[in-house]
Amino acid sequence: MNKLISSFRKSLFLKVFSLSALVSLILISAIGSTLYNRLEDGIYKDKIASSISEGRAAIQFATYRFTIESLNGKPNFSSLAEEIVKSTNVSAAESGREVVLFNTKGLKLRGVPASLTSNFLEPESVPNALRKATVKNKEITWERGTLSYVNKRELPGIFVGGVFDIPKLGKYEMYMAYDFVAQERSIDLIGRSLWVTGFLLLVLILLTASIVLRMSVKPIQVAAEIAESLTTGNLKTRMSVRGEDETARLGIAFNQMATTLAEQIGRLENLSRIQQRFVSDVSHELRTPLTTIRMAADVISSARANFEPNVARSAELLQSQIEKFEQLLQDLLEVSRFDAEAATLNFTKLDLYVVLKKCIDDLSPVAGEKGTEINMRKTSERTLIDGDSRRIERIIRNLLNNAIDHSEGGPIDVTLEANESAVSLSVRDYGIGIEKQYWNRVFDRFWRADPSRSRVRGGTGLGLSIALEDAVLHGGDIKVWGEIGKGANFVLTVPKIAGTPIGTYPLSPSTDTK
């Protein structure tokens, strides 16, 4: 049932179809029943009118006959009555006409029975109300009733009655009864015809509706499907266009839209590809001359003992700036690789603790130069993860370098913690700190909280950005906490098994890890 409702809600076809079915059903039944009632009324009215006039004539004729008979010296009323009643017998079967004669007082006089009927009609068929009215009115009166026969047959019909006084005999009522068999048959026929016609009409309407609907809904359906296909990135799908009608126009417009869209996307893709390509090419092209420069600087630098102090210092600066330049180039390349989505992971099982220890060992001298001490705390033994060792190491180095740069000589606390699904590494410094509004901006490329502040040791400005991209590549992330003057905390979390979710975070940057 729910399925039905939901498919009803989702299908334009079903909606419109059932609505038109409902409307045409109501319309057809309204027209049919009106038509039926009108016809039925007309047929009965005709029959009633003809019955009344015929009955009146028959009763008048009978009155006349009885009156004539009464003028006779020896009136034979009984045979006349018989004759009048029986005269209808022959044709009665076809005309459905019966005659009933009553002595109003219910007496048998001069051989005429108190009641006489034709064709075994029960005299009680005549409604009592009619009899009373007839006697009272003394005019032709009629009423619809049922013709009951001795053999229990009952037919609907009409009774037309009149009274007459016959000299020497008394007061009599005469009723002409007409059955409605023929009329009922016609009405039945009409009714049945109406049913059949109505049904056929309904079928026809629904058939037409479904064809029309199909014709008009189909393109919409197709358009919807193709729009969905486009949404999923299949930019080559198009509608097939036939003819010149509105649906064809829809198709043409739709296809044009798709083409424009594809072109725009293609253009943008191409542009960004060209741009990425350019960055990558530039970085690569710079490498060969940089190698030469580097070697030259090295040769110069190694001979600096023989130089003037100024020249010797220049050689030193040249050397260190080339190193920085090289790092920047490497980071740029890495970034262009991320942008081109060309970065791939080379997974191995590695112990985050081992990598961390190595990084700390490598960077401790650098930190020491600034008076910064790196303290490590490990609270879990299970720090094995699936990771790309080069990238994991780079993340850690970048986080540590960032902390060293911003620690202002304060200590750095590094905490490693794990749970079933993930490992977290927190790097906490007590230096400059970051305002809350900038927490996430620190990952922006070349972003600086205070542009006027110079980099003391200076990373490339790409380190954190690359670290985050590396973490995301591993299915992990880096969260930040910081406060001006209180320092910052960066927490790297990676899932233990590649491709599985992190689940709960072993560490979160808001908790003070000290």
Add this chain to the structure above:
Amino acid sequence: MTSVLVVDDDQDLAEMLGIVLNGVGMEVDLVSRGDEAIEVFKNSQPDLVLLDIMLPGADGIEVCKAIRKQSSRVPIVMLTAKSDTNDIVKGLEAGADDYMVKPFKPSELVARIRTRLRRTSGELNGNLLIGDLTIDIVEHSVMRNGKEIPLTRLEFDLLVALGKEPGRVFTREALLSEVWGYRHSTDTRLVNVHIQRLRAKIEHEPEEPQIILTVRGVGYKAGGSGVKS
């Protein structure tokens, strides 16, 4: 005197390489075209080749293959500007022993060249048995059933490194430091490619190695009975 063939189409870089290598007492031949390099190699028979990948005439990989056809021994170190492309793997598969990504430190280059040259004169002597292989360390030859299997110097070093401590599992990092002289590098492509090349030469079924076994998640070890005689 050690002679090095430098193949690079960047004249300035080549010249600079020449200055640096001359500075440490090496003799240098400079060539800027790939096709030329093959000719020069034939005539001069250098001790080591520094080879750029992108070259006019014939690219570094072709040159590498051509040199390997002539000499299985000479160490080849590729110079490349791209560290992430398939070029490196292709180069290693073509027979290069090592590679250096530009820009490199001159000291590192010299150290690497020295490692490649020193390794060829091992510190062990005598014969080493691994599986059905007999390794003559002095003669630098590997024999199976009296027939020599030609190996490059690096492949030989790799085999000896694994074979001299049979059963010990070497991590890729350990092999990098042992055979290539790297202390920090974690580029395991070098190890993987060379292990594959080595297996293709010494294993009966390279797909189901018996001599150099993979220890999943850790590294490699020499299988069979390694006996030093």
